Amino acid sequence: MNKLTIGNIKFCSNIFLAPMAGITDLPLRLLAKEGGAGLVYTEMVSAKALVFHDEKTKSLLRIKDQERPVAAQIFGGEANSMSEAAKIVQDIGADIIDINLGCPVRKVAKAGAGARLLANEYLVAKILESVVGNVNIPVTIKIRIGLLPGQNVAKEIIHIAQSTGVKMVAVHARYASLGHSAEPDLEAFAESCSDAKIPIVANGGIVDEKTAQEFMKIPNCSGLMVGRGAVGNYSIFKRLESFIASGKTLPKASREEKIQWLKKHVQYSIDNYGIKKGLLVFRKVARYYIKDFPNASKIRCMVNTMANLDDFNTILKILEALL
DSSP states (O other): OOOOEETTEEOSOSEEEOOOTTTOOHHHHHHHHHHTOSOEEOOOEEHHHHHTTOHHHHHTTOOOGGGOSEEEEEEOSOHHHHHHHHHHHHHHTOSEEEEEEOOOOHHHHHTTOGGGGGGOHHHHHHHHHHHHHHOSSOEEEEEESOSSTTOOOHHHHHHHHHHHTOOEEEEEOSOGGGTTSSOOOHHHHHHHTTTOSSOEEEESSOOSHHHHHHHHTSTTEEEEEEOGGGTTOTTHHHHHHHHHHHOOOOOOOOHHHHHHHHHHHHHHHHHHHOHHHHHHHHHHHHHHHHTTSTTHHHHHHHHTTOOSHHHHHHHHHHHHHTO
16 A cells, blocks of 8 residues: 655555544544554534634644644534634644544534535535635545435545545545444445545544455555544554555554553643643543453543542552553
8 A cells, every 4th residue: 555645745654543522632643643643633623613713722723743744623614714714724733624524413513514514515615615725735524425324425525525626535434324333334435435536545443454454445445544443552553554564463452552551641631731631631531441451340430530640540550450
């Protein structure tokens, strides 16, 4: 698999970290980059909030050089605000602007954004034209196959993306109405990218070599985007890259390795947010680290009530004793 290049950005790997709201903050992106991710994405941020200079929203786009290249993902349902937000994102220092056309969350859909836009190809074209025309960095999009099972609109959206100057499309091969609960529709994915002229990256249910291989067998699939399967399991990027390049299966992350990632994550979270907030934010992802340990539910309850470093160190000792 040839390494992808978008504009003047050449990726070290075609295995990317997917954008995940409330999860892919700066600490997690740094860990994914250390694990071998070729591209990392910020959390999805509101275009309108950026345009209205909301500082909390802007703080989600704090970027460090160690994580580059990094894509900032924005969402919205109006061409003007999306275009203006894209310029703000560019000025903040993102390497790529990504437009969300796949989020199925009701709050986003109510705003006429995310996956809801898949039903309005005219507006999609207008938004993409406006954003691409207002920035000097690459623009990419992330979409779903369609809103409802059997409704494959991805192929047409890819055609629109190509015609408006979008450089890459990530396709989540599940229908928006099914969230993350169904198996990806590989046949629909294959159809959607059958005549694509720009790189298509596969997303949805990629958690190991087998699920990665199913996508990589499909013509025109240029790379993979891993979401929840990468949280607490950052070596998955190098493992998948090795498997695709040589067919060699590397060992899965051990409990010892997961504890090392956990300790790093807590430290990065504290460095980014301070002790109190850093531990609080870490709670959101702690379950990914401890789910394979004995008594995981009990340990998870302890994590959900930890308030200081002493509490964390107590939990850490319990985990280390289980090795």
